[in-house]
Amino acid sequence: MLSIKNLDVSVDKKQVLNNFDLDIDDGSIHVIMGPNGVGKSTLSRVIMGDNHYVINNGDIIFNDESIKDMTTDERSRKGIFLVMQYPMEIDGVSNQDFLRTAMSSHMGKKVGLYDFILKCENAIEELKMDKSLIHRSLNVGFSGGEKKKNEVLQLKLLKPSLIILDELDSGLDVDSVRIVAENIVSYKKENPNTSILIITHLPKLLEYLEPDYVHVIINGCICETGGYELAKLIEKNGYNQYFDKSNIIDRK
Amino acid sequence: MNKIFVRRDKIISNSDNIEIIENKIRFLNNGKYLVEYSDIDDINLEYYVSNEISVTLFESCFLENIKVNNKYVINNGNLVVNKFYNVNNVLEKIDIDLCHDNDKLDYKFSNICKNNEEYLININHMAKSTNSNICNKSIALDGSKLNFVINSNVGREYEKSILNQNTRIVTFGNSDSKISPNMYIDCDDIEARHGSVIGTFKDDLVFYLMSRGISYKDSVKLLVKGYLFSNINADNDLREKILNVIDMYWR
Secondary structure, three states, X not given: OEEEEEEEEEEOOEEEEEEEEEEEOOOOEEEEEOOOOOOHXXXXXXXXXXXXXXXXXXXXXXXXXXXXXXXXXXXXXXXXXXXXXXXXOEEEEEHHHHHHHHHHHHHOOOOOHHHHHHHHHHHHHHOOOOHHHHHOEEOOOOOHHHHHHHHHHHHHHHOOOEEEEEOOOOOOOHHHHHHHHHHHHHHHHHOOXXXXXXXXXXXXXXXXXXXXXXXXEEOOEEEEEEOHHHHHHHHHHOOHHHHHHHHHHOOO | OEEXXXXXXXXXXXXXXXXXXXXXXXEOOOEEEEEEEOOOOEEOOEEEEEXXXXXXXXXXXXXXXXXXXXXXXXXXXXXXXXXXXXXXXXXXXXXXXXXXXXXXXXXXXXXXXOOEEEEEEEEEEOOOOOEEEEEEEEEEOOXXXXXXXXXXXXXXXXXXOEEEEEEEEXXXXXXXXXXXXXXXXXXXXXXXXXXXXXXXXXXXXXXXXXXXXXXXXXXXXXXXXXXXXXXXXXXXXXHHHHHHHHHHHOX
């Protein structure tokens, strides 16, 4: 599904991803772990096409097609969805108007109001969201949990084939983490070929979304890959051991 | 809805709730009033709100060139102005007098500036505990020139008054925009705030919308709509007109 090859990325002339490689098969769940500031969120934004980041080398292949030169909206319409750590608040843009425009863009035709309401109401119920949020300005005055639920609502309506979860659990209480994670699990069950890339520095979320692969990223590249047991090991021992390793490999 | 049509030679209204004498419009009852300017280039009006009434005005103008010299007099009342312009050239001077204790003004103006527009807004607090809220949200298109001068004046004895000025201009391309927020306060016990911002929409907002599959053009259009309608509370007719203007620029 997604193949990242030899990716070098910089922002403001500072290298943030170094010769980064990652392959994600259809239906698999991968986790990128690492301490703060090592390039985890950068990776998610580079995949999504944030033009603040400059790709100096390498390629990003999605479903056998290079997306490196595609715009962010094109990547989204190809089926990539980034659940953002800090969803933007946009005063005056109603959540409903935004969601309907996004759905229409994905479907290539204007979505009828009745059709939209029907789809929306089901998803809102499953997420145990307050129905009034749909009529309010996008994410304005939403709690942390409501913002994340709103992200998952978008996901359920846009039906992506690759979901990137960037620090999904930040700003969520335990109950909200459970509800949001359960909804993603249920989406995954309904769409088994959907792949998930989880970006986190805490492994708590993985109790709900058990990964096939766990990668540890330090200094902009993957320094170790393993299974779920690696995440458990990190929970126990922390990241210090990797800084020692990266001193040898990469520190200049 | 009470309607007032302002034309070159006359002012026409369908409402019994107003009294019109020459260029003076006196509101007689609480209510919402729609004001439309057509076939006129020199506007000179005086609006009067008194006798404890609350008036909400919806003003709109889609003409080529206008020169405006209007006055709003609040004397024991509340006035809310929702106003939208899409005009080629504007030279506007507005005087707003709050004459009676506890008078309240909420002035919300939005425009899409395509050429050259100058606004001078004078708010005169002439009684105690008066409250003025001025909120301008403008879009300045490429090559346009937009200037706001806003003067809030409070005399020595008009304590407990509240003044707020908030003006934002979102620019596209090269535009020459200025905001001069002035507060002339000769009184110790007042509450005053002002904010002035000139700039583009944040890249992160556009990125967020585009990350949901919405094209750059449609993302900007959504942001423009949200920006303008977060300021003015338009009735359906006016909303439709503003949407048509937005569609015209962001096709």
